[in-house]
Amino acid sequence: TDSELTAAAASKALLSAVSVYCNFERITFFGTTEVTSGGAGVIYKLDKESGDAYVITNYHVVYSPKSSTSNKVSDEINVYLYGFISEEAEMKATYVGGSMQYDLAVLEVTNSDTIKNSDVKSVDIRSSTLVHVGETAFAVGNPNADGFSVTSGIVSVDSEYIDITVA
Numbered sequence: 001t002d003s004e005l006t007a008a009a010a011s012k013a014l015l016s017a018v019s020v021y022c023n024f025e026r027i028t029f030f031g032t033t034e035v036t037s038g039g040a041g042v043i044y045k046l047d048k049e050s051g052d053a054y055v056i057t058n059y060h061v062v063y064s065p066k067s068s069t070s071n072k073v074s075d076e077i078n079v080y081l082y083g084f085i086s087e088e089a090e091m092k093a094t095y096v097g098g099s100m101q102y103d104l105a106v107l108e109v110t111n112s113d114t115i116k117n118s119d120v121k122s123v124d125i126r127s128s129t130l131v132h133v134g135e136t137a138f139a140v141g142n143p144n145a146d147g148f149s150v151t152s153g154i155v156s157v158d159s160e161y162i163d164i165t166v167a
Contacts, residue, residue, distance in 0.1 A: 010138055
């Protein structure tokens with residue numbers, strides 16, 4: 001049935017999904033304060049045997065204009081697989097690079113026992129030229145760092161450019 005296919009597709013998507021939490025030390029007029037941001041990411045490159053992964057997330061999750069770091073990117077990034085948000089399953093990640101303009105950041109996780117012992121998969125990536133208006137799409141997120149959510153919809157436009165400003 002359609003609902004079984006939808007559930008299977010959503011379950012598959014969650015195997016590539018991660019929650020990303022970043023701690024920042026912000027400099028304020030009154031001194032420094034600790035803040036946390038959260039979001040979602042997707043594993044796009046994976047080596048289960050070594051426990052290594054590369055994660056794509058949003059730049060605005062790892063960046064804060066008031067951060068005390070020189071590049072304004074968090075130097076304390078923690079990643080969690082879907083269903084594994086606990087101290088034991090925490091994976092330390094490092095910022096590899098990103099683009100504020102495209103709101104994309106790449107993180108690296110190395111030698112993670114959580115990855116080695118999980119059913120995690122890397123996301124299936126296909127060329128945007130193969131995506132067509134009217135196809136079903138799934139969005140997996142961690143809105144307001146309140147936990148994972150999955151929603152489906154249809155592709156309504158085949159190409160779009162969005163200007164993003166990170167505040």
